Amino acid sequence: SAxxxxxxxxxxxxxxxxxxxxxxxxxxxxxxxxxxxTLDEVRIGAAELREVDKVVIVACGTAxxxxxxxxxxxxxxxxIPCEVELASEFRYRDPILDRQTLVVAISQSGExxxxxxxLRHAREQGARVLAICNTNGSTIPRESDAVLYTHAxxxxxxxxxxxxxxxxxxxYLVALYLGQVRGTxxxxxxxxxxxxxxxISREVERVLETMEPVRExxxxxxxxxxxxxxxxxxxxxxxLEGALKLKELAYxxxxxxxxxxxxxxxxxxxxxxxxxxxxxPSPRGRSVLHDxxxxxxxxxxxxxxxxxxxxxxxxxxxxPYADHLIRIPVTPTLLQPLVSTVPLQVFACELATxxxxxxxxxxxxxxxxxxx
Ligand code: AGP
Numbered sequence: 344s345a346x347x348x349x350x351x352x353x354x355x356x357x358x359x360x361x362x363x364x365x366x367x368x369x370x371x372x373x374x375x376x377x378x379x380x381t382l383d384e385v386r387i388g389a390a391e392l393r394e395v396d397k398v399v400i401v402a403c404g405t406a407x408x409x410x411x412x413x414x415x416x417x418x419x420x421x422x423i424p425c426e427v428e429l430a431s432e433f434r435y436r437d438p439i440l441d442r443q444t445l446v447v448a449i450s451q452s453g454e455x456x457x458x459x460x461x462l463r464h465a466r467e468q469g470a471r472v473l474a475i476c477n478t479n480g481s482t483i484p485r486e487s488d489a490v491l492y493t494h495a496x497x498x499x500x501x502x503x504x505x506x507x508x509x510x511x512x513x514x515y516l517v518a519l520y521l522g523q524v525r526g527t528x529x530x531x532x533x534x535x536x537x538x539x540x541x542x543i544s545r546e547v548e549r550v551l552e553t554m555e556p557v558r559e560x561x562x563x564x565x566x567x568x569x570x571x572x573x574x575x576x577x578x579x580x581x582x583l584e585g586a587l588k589l590k591e592l593a594y595x596x597x598x599x600x601x602x603x604x605x606x607x608x609x610x611x612x613x614x615x616x617x618x619x620x621x622x623x624p625s626p627r628g629r630s631v632l633h634d635x636x637x638x639x640x641x642x643x644x645x646x647x648x649x650x651x652x653x654x655x656x657x658x659x660x661x662x663p664y665a666d667h668l669i670r671i672p673v674t675p676t677l678l679q680p681l682v683s684t685v686p687l688q689v690f691a692c693e694l695a696t697x698x699x700x701x702x703x704x705x706x707x708x709x710x711x712x713x714x715x
Contacts, residue, residue, distance in 0.1 A: 413514035453481025585687035
């Protein structure tokens with residue numbers, strides 16, 4: 344009913360709008376006044392966590408994209424090697440696991456069969472399993488050694504939005520916690536990031552306040568056949584997520600690529616006026632990456648692409664090559680997906696509406712996939 348949707352036309356719109364609160368709720372009570380992480384729920388003891396020599400993340404769909412982003416954070420802040428794998432592939436390839444492996448299973452519903460089978464297999468091999476889950480008491484957390492709940496609240500729309508943002512928050516918390524427990528040379532950086540994380544909900548809100556041009560742009564592209572998404576570093580999984588949202592909602596051909604892969608094949612796809620969304624990394628710090636994305640944007644534009652660039656406020660270098668510019672707030676590099684994903688959700692939702700699609704219940708899809 345309209346009341347359940349809180350005055351929004353679709354659950355998805357309501358859930359997109361709820362993201363600042365969902366992010367804040369997921370952080371609540373997990374960072375103390377001194378800026379230390381207090382994750383008592385992670386019942387795996389400090390001694391055991393210090394012995395972990397590999398993290399393996401398993402998940403499906405959007406949750407898998409959260410895992411891809413987590414890898415950058417975990418490896419950077421903890422120096423523990425981290426693999427991310429689609430749960431459906433992991434289970435059937437005889438993965439190497441033992442008691443020093445920490446398996447992180449990410450799932451909104453907690454009922455996804457592929458993810459459940461992957462974690463059962465991991466536990467049989469002696470690995471510890473930590474679930475990141477949004478649904479209290481569901482099967483995946485029940486069968487795990489520990490669970491870090493995301494507090495997104497119920498997500499009704501089939502397309503995951505607020506659950507994804509809170510999965511990211513939970514992943515950052517796990518990465519930072521592992522860094523804290525094990526001690527790392529990034530102590531100062533970790534303190535800064537924790538501080539930024541506490542402020543990030545406000546930044547997500549600011550992004551939501553500036554989405555009208557994105558909706559307008561989406562409507563203008565309703566008759567297109569293909570949209571490509573490019574990113575580098577954590578922007579690459581964001582590109583994959585932007586493409587997944589567009590497939591499931593707008594039923595358009597959408598693909599995400601690592602921008603560095605362009606000349607290894609995908610650039611052949613570019614045609615006159617084809618929309619290409621580029622997620623630009625921050626121009627600060629890792630400026631090498633930023634220079635590279637600027638040349639990628641130039642390359643595709645020279646071949647006729649209509650460039651839609653998601654870039655930080657103050658990033659002037661992309662301006663000459665952006666047919667459309669979507670501004671996001673300045674954030675630490677690893678946290679950028681919390682703000683850069685939001686415009687892509689809004690974009691997909693609006694495009695779906697413009698094409699007359701059922702936003703909350705896309706064809707052929709179920710909210711929770713309980714078969715393998
Ligand atoms: C996301 O928009 C999808 N509908 C889908 O990819 C989903 O993320 C996937 O099925 C995993 O679900 P889960 O998080 O409940 O395990």
